[in-house]
Amino acid sequence: GAVVSQHPSRVICKSGTSVKIECRSLDFQATTMFWYRQFPKQSLMLMATSNEGSKATYEQGVEKDKFLINHASLTLSTLTVTSAHPEDSSFYICSARGGQVNTEAFFGQGTRLTVV
Amino acid sequence: DAKTTQPTSMDCAEGRAANLPCNHSTISGNEYVYWYRQIHSQGPQYIIHGLKNNETNEMASLIITEDRKSSTLILPHATLRDTAVYYCIVRLSHMNRDDKIIFGKGTRLHILP
Numbered sequence: 001g002a003v004v005s006q007h008p009s010r011v012i013c014k015s016g017t018s019v020k021i022e023c024r025s026l027d028f029q030a031t032t033m034f035w036y037r038q039f040p041k042q043s044l045m046l047m048a049t050s051n052e053g054s055k056a057t058y059e060q061g062v063e064k065d066k067f068l069i070n071h072a073s074l075t076l077s078t079l080t081v082t083s084a085h086p087e088d089s090s091f092y093i094c095s096a097r098g099g100q101v102n103t104e105a106f107f108g109q110g111t112r113l114t115v116v
Numbered sequence: 117d118a119k120t121t122q123p124t125s126m127d128c129a130e131g132r133a134a135n136l137p138c139n140h141s142t143i144s145g146n147e148y149v150y151w152y153r154q155i156h157s158q159g160p161q162y163i164i165h166g167l168k169n170n171e172t173n174e175m176a177s178l179i180i181t182e183d184r185k186s187s188t189l190i191l192p193h194a195t196l197r198d199t200a201v202y203y204c205i206v207r208l209s210h211m212n213r214d215d216k217i218i219f220g221k222g223t224r225l226h227i228l229p
Binding site for chain 2 (some may be wrong): 092
């Protein structure tokens with residue numbers, strides 16, 4: 001299947017700093033990307049949906065000014081956690097979907113963020 | 117909100133068939149049943165999907181009841197590497213641009229040696 005790559009796989013940052021997570025579709029053009037957050041022993045929670053070249057649509061309860069999403073190209077979306085706090089520590093996962101018919105969404109391997 | 121109900125956890129002996137049930141009694145006529153799994157600390161992996169007919173691929177079989185209110189994912193010969201959380205998801209077809217993948221709690225499947 002298609003490959004979606006996230007970077008970094010793990011990151012530790014200090015409280016108050018910002019951290020950027022990249023999501024790349026390696027062998028297809030991702031017209032839509034989804035960002036999820038997963039706390040330990042819980043399911044994935046959809047944070048936002050972004051279409052290439054337009055602003056992201058955030059799910060209810062997700063602060064758009066705290067979780068900045070940029071989807072400037074068909075192969076790259078970034079999630080920036082601004083002014084991170086320990087409660088932002090989580091597993092962040094992206095998913096990418098192409099624009100053609102019959103294109104399933106593929107998931108990245110996830111990024112484990114620890115805020116200390 | 118997730119539209120499916122799954123058992124919290126299940127055990128299955130290695131080499132046996134693992135049968136994972138899912139209830140989706142409020143499924144709409146244009147919604148599909150999708151299955152994904154998530155191995156610990158990895159991103160989800162697509163397994164199979166169907167609308168109303170039974171489906172089979174190299175990973176699994178999907179049996180959907182005639183009224184479409186429930187389905188069963190079958191892993192024919194479970195291995196230790198199949199230990200994961202399995203998510204049954206009702207969604208619009210991936211061909212629909214308004215489609216989103218909303219995860220429920222899933223079933224934690226333990227394959228026992």
